[in-house]
Amino acid sequence: MSTILGGVFLLLVVVGIALGVRALASRRGGREGSGHDFLPYALLAVAVGITVYSIAQLGRAAFPGANIVGSGGQQVASALAGLLVGAPFAVILWRRQAERRKLFPGSSGWPLYLAVAEAVLTTTLVVVTVQLLNWLIGDGDRSSWTDVIVLGAVVGFHEWASREDPPGSEAAGLPRVVGSAIGLITVSIGVAGVVWSLLDYLYGTLFATAGSLDTIRWLILVIIGLPLWVYRWLRPWATEPFAPRKVWLVVTSVAGLATAIGSAVAVAITVVTYVVGDVAAAQHFEVLPGAIAAGSVGYLIWAHHRRRMGVRWTVMVHGEADTVGLRDHVVAAYQYIMAALGMSFAVGSITALAAVAIDRDIVGSDRPAATVSLAIVAIASVAVWWWFWSECQSQERAIESTIQPRRVYLIGMAIVAGVAATQALIAALVVIFQYILGLDPNQTTLVTEGTLAILATGATLHLLQVNKADRALHESGVVILPFEVTIVCSHPGRLAALFPKEAKTKVIYRDDDLGVVTDELAEEIILAVGTKSSIVWVHENGFEVAPAR
């Protein structure tokens, strides 16, 4: 009876899937909708996930290793059920979306789908490959080699598809950025592990502690992560940096520099607290290998990504072409985030320092070490804030005051600091009222909250004052917003030199001599463009100006 019911249910499922597939197929290629197709791509991702999972199950069932009990029947049943549901939808949705992409080449759904596939499938491929190598050349547990083949094939298939049909839209760079992130995180952990392992071994040799050389498992991460990162990140990018790439540059630069500075601070604290403490050197400096390894990798990540920030333009100065890197919003965002981090840590560490200075009970015998540690953190934080804030302030104020990262920094940090100041002020007043009412207030609370209130209020006032000055500059009318001019010509002459300094000038050369910019023509172009971003096309009869974004 159960066999008959099972057969009927299977038949119903097959018929249901066939009807669903047919309904999807009949809608293929329609022009309806915006073409972004987020829902179909989400369904495709689920269907592909089920299919890949099922094929991997089959691989494991077929090649389980030294099987001593049972056969792969259970796994085959599970895998076939998954394939029956997932594969038809995966195939039909894939074909449907391929047709839709011809009608809507700028679909945002396609790069988002590829990014999700990259995040899930490539991450899994990296994990199973690392486990396989750990099993083969390291001391890891048994791993399924069929997973590597199945996932490798699926990742390769997606890469082939993205090359056959490159994603468009502003999100086009997202899949590559996700792949770069997977590769960079893997290789960073690997390099940090190798450096830490070597230093720890060296440290163990010098101080006779329990250091051991175990670099294989870290090297495996480097072996897997490095090619992926190189392929995804270092290949030339098609055009100007896409938004995801810009965001990734900021994230990696901030994370890398923060890690490097944090590690340097940890090393400094370790050295200085040794002088004021009474701990044996062998135990005290055990943290150094880890701090140096993390700091080195952080520095390398920062050094690589920081250099790639900023749009490079060809600027014509007195008829000479000069390619320079200019500060853009990406660089500004990085600098303001670092300034915000410096300010936050400065306020926090100085507040904690005040608490340590007043509190004798809690800190006890670690008081000198805690004081020195917090003082070093405070000095480093203030230095970071001062450095990046000075960098920002050294820019042309009229231009700088208009950019978005500065506004976000000034207003956002003013709100955060203002909320912190208000909360701290209330807490400090509670203690004061407790004094007045003859209760038994905590002295440390008053000092901590009082310090925080003063520092956060100072920060808030500073930020609001700068913001007010920026706004006054706007209202005075002397601000010319930065603008970009792209000139298509045979020779730009002195044109670029005549634009105001707020202009970023890009020259695209024609392959003929019909578009030479004379001095008279240059003056006319300057008047026509004004201070608006434009595209200028110079031809034999003069020039045309079109507005640009």
Added chain:
Amino acid sequence: MSQSKTVRGWWVAGGAFALIVGLVAVALIRKPVELDPTTPEGTVQAYLQAVADKDFSTAISMIDAESHPDCKPADLAYVSRDQHFTATVGETTISGGIAYVPVTITMGASPGPFDPGRSGYDQQFTLRETDGGWLITGDAWPYFSWRCDQP
């Protein structure tokens, strides 16, 4: 769609179908390896096969009675209800008359590649050498010793 793309698509679909059929065939035809029952891994195989066959008396006879003197077949049966599993064996290490046999137990379907790449649950069986054979000691999978004290 161009002719070449259509042909290529059919090749990909055909290849995928052939791969699936091949994997299913290999998985179903493949039988467990037969190990020498006088070896540690052979003892573990016989024990697990007895558990799989619900022959709990035979399974209990392979457990070292000194480890769990109060354990009865019913105790093992209690924790082994409705368990379908496959098992693969790793490399055995023997030291001073004690053998360690790593075994991967897969309950029903494999966790699959999205479950940190593991193919099952790793267990280690510890065996003591006896006259002409080996006995499983300690609390062996499926961990039923807690049941032995129950009335």
